[in-house]
Amino acid sequence: MPKLEEWEIKKYWQIFSGLKPVNNKLSGDKVSVVFKNSRLDQTQLEKVWDLSDIDVDGQLDFEEFCIAMRLIFDLVNGNTSELPKSLPDWLIPGSKQHLVQANRAVAGNSTGFDSDTDEELMLSSDFDWYISPSDKSRYEDIYASSADRFGRITFQSLSELYKTLNGVPETDISFAWNLVNPKQSETIDKDQCLVFLHILSQRSSGKRVPKSVPPSLRATFNRETPSYDVNDYQAEERKKPSSTKQAFGESYLSKITGSSKIPNNKTDFSATDGTDWEEVKLRRELKELEELIQKAEDAKNNKGLDDKLSLAKYEFENLLKYKEQQVAELGTGSDLQSIRANIEVVQSQVSQLESFLEQKRTELGGLQREIEALR
Known part of the structure; x- marks a missing residue:
């Protein structure tokens, strides 16, 4: 059967992103809607x-979701019974x-880690975690030649190195x-890559x-994955090892120097790199910044109000x-007595004025009578 096409992956991405994945993964509840x-x-x-949940974490990332969708569509369309x-x-x-290889090995009871095969019995148990300066320098050369521009290493990016490890099984x-x-x-x-290469080096030496x-x-391996800052790491220029002694990884380094990219016949899930996936991510980050x-603007306006x-x-x-103070003062007994006294x-003054007024009226009447008599 043919591998997944680019248009097919983009179609699955639209469905995947529409289900609102969390940390680029969908839970069983969200996926069940599409499944049903x-x-x-x-x-x-x-x-x-x-079949799809390869890492058995109870969630589907985009690659696993593509697998599930292809299996379902093949059944629905009658491509397979x-x-x-x-x-x-x-x-x-x-x-x-x-992961698939490891799962198959475990399922087939062929991991070889606990079996008493002749090869296993010949291996030594004195594994040394110490990485010497010369070994570290060689591991860093391999890392620099295989890391992407973010300083990350995939399992498949070292596939050519694995071929140089004689007697080391894939499991x-x-x-x-x-x-x-x-x-x-x-x-x-x-850090993880250097230790990984050291384990392979020790295994290849028995x-x-x-x-x-x-x-x-x-504790180091369980830390959070660093952010993908393009200015944080740029792959170093590939170096040729100075030592003439054939050691772990030297044949691999010699082979990849100036070589073209390793072909891969597997399904390429990077079809959306730099397009749909990156665009959606950038749009989401832009929306978060706008919010x-x-x-901040709302908080500033509300502060003035x-x-x-x-x-x-x-x-x-x-x-x-x-x-309240005025009411309290009006309500006291001393103020009431003062007001009554004033009244x-x-x-009394009004009564005196009225008496004075009546007296003046009487005098005015007498004067008017005298004037009339003189006429």
Whole structure:
């Protein structure tokens, strides 16, 4: 069957992004809506989930979602009558090939880590975690020649190196990758890569791959993935090792110097890189920035309004206190007595004025009579 086409991946991306993934992953509840729309029976849908959830984390990332959609569409369109027992190689993304190999090895009881094969018995258990300066320099050369511009390494990017490790089975390589990649991310950073290469170097020299890493390294490997800042790392220029001694990775470094990019026949899930995926991510970041700016402007405007309201509140509170004080003063007994005394004084003065007025009227009447008599 053909591998996934670019238009097909873009169509699945539209469905995937429409379900609003969290941390680029969809939960079973969100995926179930799409699954049930296919009208396949529950047994088939459960099988689709088991085949798609390669890292068995109970969620589907975009690559795993593409796998699920292709399996469902093949059944719905009649391209196949039943689901495969295991994923075909053309449908396995390169970034998860090591997980599939490890799962198959475990399922087939052929990991070789606990078996008493002749090869296993010949391996030494004195694994040394110490990385000498010369080994570190060689590991850094391999890292620099294989890292992307963000300083990240994929499992598939070292595929040519694996071919130079004579006598090291793929299951050991996958197990070593999982040791330094406990979060089962698609990529690892420089520190993880150096330890990964050291494990492979020790294994190629006859040391048994350890079943766990020291606590200090475990804490380092479990830290959060750094942000993809294009100015944070740029791949260094490839160097040729100065030593003439054939050591771990030297044949690999010699081979890739000046070589073209390694071809990959697997399904390429990077068709949306720099287009749909990046555009959606940038649009989301732009929207978040606009929301932050809007919140800041609203907070600034509300601050001015709050200042005016606070001033008005202060003035009204002072006015209320003044009125309450006036009422309190009017309500006291001493003030009432004073007012009554004032009223009595005024009344007395009014009576005196009325008597004075009557007296003057009498005098005026006498004068008027005298004038009349003289006429």
